[in-house]
Amino acid sequence: MSALRHLTAPLIRENPITLQILGICSALAVTTSLTTAATMCAALTVVLTLSATIISAIRRHIPSSIRLIVQITIISSLVIVIDEFLQAYAFSISQRLSIFVGLIVTNCIVLGRAEAFAVRNPPLPAAFDALGNGLGYSLILLIVGTIREFFGAGTLFGYAVVVTQADGGWFQPLGLMQLAPSAFFIIGLLIWAIRTRWTTQIEAPEHRIGRVSEERS
Amino acid sequence: MDILLAAIFADNLALSFFLGICTFLAVSRRFDTAVGLGLSVIVVQAVTVPVNAAIFNGLLIEGAWAWAGLPEVDLTFLRIIAFIGVIAAIVQILEMTLDRFVPALYRALGIFLPLITVNCAILGGSLFMVERRYDFGESVLWGVGSGIGWALAVVAFAAIRERLRYSDIPDGLQGLGSAFIVTGLMSLAFSAFGGATLP
Numbered sequence: 001m002s003a004l005r006h007l008t009a010p011l012i013r014e015n016p017i018t019l020q021i022l023g024i025c026s027a028l029a030v031t032t033s034l035t036t037a038a039t040m041c042a043a044l045t046v047v048l049t050l051s052a053t054i055i056s057a058i059r060r061h062i063p064s065s066i067r068l069i070v071q072i073t074i075i076s077s078l079v080i081v082i083d084e085f086l087q088a089y090a091f092s093i094s095q096r097l098s099i100f101v102g103l104i105v106t107n108c109i110v111l112g113r114a115e116a117f118a119v120r121n122p123p124l125p126a127a128f129d130a131l132g133n134g135l136g137y138s139l140i141l142l143i144v145g146t147i148r149e150f151f152g153a154g155t156l157f158g159y160a161v162v163v164t165q166a167d168g169g170w171f172q173p174l175g176l177m178q179l180a181p182s183a184f185f186i187i188g189l190l191i192w193a194i195r196t197r198w199t200t201q202i203e204a205p206e207h208r209i210g211r212v213s214e215e216r217s
Numbered sequence: 218m219d220i221l222l223a224a225i226f227a228d229n230l231a232l233s234f235f236l237g238i239c240t241f242l243a244v245s246r247r248f249d250t251a252v253g254l255g256l257s258v259i260v261v262q263a264v265t266v267p268v269n270a271a272i273f274n275g276l277l278i279e280g281a282w283a284w285a286g287l288p289e290v291d292l293t294f295l296r297i298i299a300f301i302g303v304i305a306a307i308v309q310i311l312e313m314t315l316d317r318f319v320p321a322l323y324r325a326l327g328i329f330l331p332l333i334t335v336n337c338a339i340l341g342g343s344l345f346m347v348e349r350r351y352d353f354g355e356s357v358l359w360g361v362g363s364g365i366g367w368a369l370a371v372v373a374f375a376a377i378r379e380r381l382r383y384s385d386i387p388d389g390l391q392g393l394g395s396a397f398i399v400t401g402l403m404s405l406a407f408s409a410f411g412g413a414t415l416p
Contacts, residue, residue, distance in 0.1 A: 080295070181401040185397070188398040192387070195388070202389060
């Protein structure tokens with residue numbers, strides 16, 4: 001059962017994006033449409049799960065002084081494989097994702113989970129933990145992607161859901177939703193919503209009890 | 218010149234491409250740490266992007282090994298692993314150089330330098346350089362400009378956040394939530410530079 005807990009905890013309660021502040025960089029950039037968001041989620045979840053399993057499997061053989069280099073090498077090899085795979089089978093999507101597949105290497109979730117969990121746990125829990133974090137990341141990405149694509153273009157996965165004014169319908173697309181700032185706003189409001197429901201996540205105000213630095217880079 | 222200005226304002230790495238946001242949110246609690254990290258990012262970015270451009274154009278690009286009788290060799294797929302290695306190495310060298318020659322600056326930047334290796338703005342800068350096919354001169358400008366742009370964003374954000382600490386925010390928005398909203402507003406402001414060109 002504890003394996004299942006590793007899988008479900010990161011979904012909302014310990015969500016990598018809204019609580020652990022990991023992997024935000026790519027989360028915002030690829031969410032202008034659901035297709036790119038879903039591709040990115042799949043790519044990240046695969047890389048995360050595989051790298052956590054591999055690192056956890058060889059954790060006793062890595063000297064701790066060079067573990068970061070070993071981890072980064074493993075992760076970048078996996079990312080290269082994914083990148084080549086996308087270019088071969090989904091070229092147009094890989095063009096739209098531009099550099100962000102490559103940036104999975106420096107995505108803090110991958111290195112963060114490897115460092116925080118995989119190096120001191122056996123492969124199976126590590127894989128579950130990684131999968132859970134990947135799914136938690138995907139959940140946020142898909143929510144943001146749905147909001148941005150629907151309000152920004154009136155489509156979902158590229159199929160028209162409501163008819164826009166340009167095509168004679170009533171729906172006026174919100175141009176702002178396709179631009180960078182809207183992603184920040186949506187995630188900010190999402191964090192607000194989550195913390196209203198799960199109040200234990202609320203950060204204490206800084207000026208009353210001094211600095212609270214739970215944040216990780 | 219256009220590349221430099223665009224890199225600082227319109228194509229700002231932090232606010233338009235969301236690169237380095239994790240570090241951005243983590244260090245912006247205090248103004249002086251933000252200045253320290255901003256300076257280190259400028260230096261590292263100005264060094265790594267041109268070096269990566271030289272390595273990419275000299276060793277990895279298709280046909281780079283023609284002189285060795287291997288005209289079909291295309292090593293571009295190795296770019297990610299090569300870039301991350303270069304960045305880690307340069308950060309390490311920079312750390313040792315500063316420690317030896319400018320100990321005061323080393324003590325000021327010390328803890329931030331290792332953080333930079335995993336900052337996506339640095340790797341992102343190099344990958345954008347490849348995608349936009351900048352040559353060596355352009356990549357120098359792009360590196361310096363994007364570094365300055367990132368530093369500008371983080372310093373401005375830290376200054377806002379220092380004041381924000383004293384305002385009355387709803388519980389759920391405390392900390393991270395308000396940080397996102399403020400970043401969104403800043404990003405909105407920076408996108409106003411979008412169409413600007415030199416007179």
